[in-house]
Amino acid sequence: MPDLYPVSRALISVSDKTGLTDFAAALAARGVELLSTGGTAKALRDAGLTVRDVSEVTGFPEMMDGRVKTLHPVVHGGLLALRDSDDHVASMQEHGIGAIDLVVVNLYPFEATVAKGAGYDEVIENIDIGGPAMIRSAAKNHGYVNVVVDVQDYDAVLAELEANDGKTSYALRQRLAQTAYARTAAYDTAVSNWMAGEVGGTPRRRSFGGTLAQELRYGENPHQQAAFYSDGSERPGIATAVQHQGKALSYNNINDTDAAFELVSEFDPADGPACAIIKHANPCGVAKGGSLLEAYTRAFDCDRTSAFGGIIALNRKLDGPTAEAISGIFTEVVIAPGADEDALGIFSQKKNLRLLTTESLAAPDAAALALRQVSGGYLVQDRDVGRISRDDLKVVTKRAPSAQELEDLLFAWVVAKHVKSNAIIYVKDGATVGVGAGQMSRVDSTRIAARKAQDMAEATGLSAPLTQGSVVASDAFFPFADGLITAAEAGATALIQPGGSMRDDEVIAAADAAGLAMVFTGMRHFRH
Template sequence: MPIRRALISVSDKSGLVPLVRALHGHGVAILSTGGTARAIQEAGVPVTEVSDHTGFPEMLDGRVKTLHPTIHGGILGVRGNPEHEAAMAEHGIAPIDLVVVNLYPFESTVAKGADFATCIENVDIGGPALIRAAAKNHGAVAVVTDAEDYDALVDEMKSQDGQVSLDLRRRLASRAFARTAAYDAAIGRWFTGEVGETFPRHLVAAGRLKQDLRYGENPHQKAAFYVHGLARPGVASARQVQGKELSYNNLNDTDAAFELVSEFTEPAVAIIKHANPCGVAVAGSIRAAYEKALACDPVSAFGGIVAVNRALDRDAAEAITGIFTEVVIAPDADDRARAVFAAKKNLRLLITGVMPDPATPGLTVRTVAGGMLVQERDIGRVEADDLKVVTKRAPSPQEITDLLLAFRVCKHVKSNAIVYVKDGATVGIGAGQMSRVDSARIAARKAGDAAEASRLAEPLTRGSVVASDAFFPFADGLLAAVEAGATAVIQPGGSVRDDEVIAAADEAGLAMVFTGMRHFRH
């Protein structure tokens, strides 16, 4: 189908001038509106204002300009249909063969924190109508909604003597429908938040393809990475400074690491392997925190993901590159730190600019066969004043500090989760077991392995505190922690056998506190 007349109305004008010059070179008549028409005129390309074409002025502050039968008839009229062609001829409606529209910047307006009225004003009405009309009639009309597709259109017209193939029109129409769906999804998601609906009657979500991935969790699975306009600071918004392409598993693990480290206000490091932490610590500097985190499980840390909540300096970079590391994510890194990382060309360094706020509400989504499970993000947080001492001995101030850290880490460990902490660092982590007592024993065993590797006289779990993400259903899990050398316990409580567990803690001389809050993570 040859392109003879085009309607162009774009909010984002990047790439506009080369496009209109190419169209003009093929003899295409151009219709346009407002700022787009002025930009085309300034490029020296002839353009007809839509109001001159329709004989009807723009009105209502520009809200009504392309919503006119002359425009929509020219787009929707079916070529070769005698009735359509007769009606178009009777009413003086000229065919429009190309529609180039990108929408008012609603997503970026919301992202900037604009007020309600400004966001509503950036809801495009005419643009989606034009796009959907052109996409529906793609048998005769080409529609372009993204500047990234300008070259494909121009190249095809150049090679096909001003024509556009049905194959390209279909691909462009598919992208057009997806774009208007994503736009409406963003509006719907924002508006439900504005009216206070957490779980609306219709859940809408959309994303833009950021990256085709080499494969998914396994090589036989295809995968891709999508982001949405309201991205939380993290892997979706990060800039990759160096290193190989990120994989599906890299992205998943990096997200887990960065969310965990954002829980802390003091300098903190989290080392993640297969979405579970294998070492977490806080200290006076990132290097010191990294060394403490690494000591928890140096074997598992090999080939892991490192997240920090401070800008990286050279000392921290030198420590992190001491072993093979897949990804490092940080709010920033100075020039000397980047030079250290540059020597490890395969290491991926991600810079986010800011840290996410762990208290920011949001939703998590998981697919199941035929549907989705949607829940609020776990933003629960336990402070010292929330703790209920249930044993004869109360924890010391240092034990309370370590208990809170252990419970905060537990929130990010796959259930059943057991976390031992000593002096601001994890010293044993048990994750993802069917039995809580097995998690306690695995964590203690790994602490023993780490002690052997570091030639310590005894495991660091001696004199540690221990956290459980949910209540101990039996005293055996608690006794396993006692055997590992723990002196204090933090757990939600709420079991029918709480009295039995408390009695076992008292008999062992432990201090135990209940949080009243559970942190299952599946």
């Protein structure tokens, strides 16, 4: 198998025509014969290039609305033939099959068709058949054939042809083949997962794919290699955000920013400004306010210590006053659906702060899969898009919550969904005042959250911690009354929890004894 092998004939059929004519013109200038189909052939001819239609080469017309055009032995024989095999060469000569040394194909825009909400039949028509078949044939025979599926590989191919007098290296052909197989795998993944959603049930086989979005310096720790891959989704978030300034995002930055943006997206901007501050994927402050500045300030006042070096997410366009306040402490990342000129100017003075903007918030109820690798396999589940309304709540105590308590309970419940279990959240007047996360015991989370509120009261000169007169959310039921009693001792007046414990009666009795109001949701929000 040769290292350097010449490119004399290319088959080009692309849906994404970015850079097409320049690339094809460079090939033609080297004497490479161009074969093409349909719209690609027209685009090349319109650019003044000489092109042979694949139908002319095969002697068979395109048919069935273009479904059948490259699925022909003359095409696949030209791709799969081993050039150093006498038998293969004899077959090519016998059947008039010309070698194809370069295939340039990008597939029908299946993912984009799904993303725009197209109907079932339109999506089916955007499943490419001939393209993946050619890609796989060319990639298998990469000892002789180059296969290009990404526009960004055009320059690499041209550079090698220039450096090697019209030839490419085996190393390049290997890299192109790996990219090609990954592309067809990701494409089939998109198709199979879409169909899984359409037909329902639990698929016997699952696959997952992505495209490299960013090489990372390292993972969670410097000794771990890492990279960030996009799944092609157009849902607003970390993968589609625009970075305006600051150094490249790290693995932990991406993880924490995603957590922050997903949380703040729960709060509709029409209902008022909201801010979420995240540290190590857990909220350390979440609040609503009359202005974006007030929302940030109230979130910051929940736990100023943890907010240092944190991630800030906003549900409205970042403005100057809020940017000025955020600039007062070290912040890793700020993400928001836009930023005004004043904010951009203020942050430009903070070279190490990364500012990301999105076109909008993420739909909190958008269906998607959550994936986690375990030894020997994967755990796959739907994203937690569970939400409750006032009508879903069941009052289980003698005292019903007041209107303000009820509003705070619902706010606390939204935050609880985004806190690592065991999660306890104290809320007062639309702002978290204590967050207990990730503890093995629910009562420990309750104590930690209350202690944080007490520390903040001492640091800010308050006469009493803000847990006095607060409400509490628990992501899962209280297995014993001790956690509820601890919350009451911290000053809580109302609680929201799923219910469902064997000791619910005991917990309800303790709430009644303490004069607390408590509601059950019937829904749990474990987050591990």
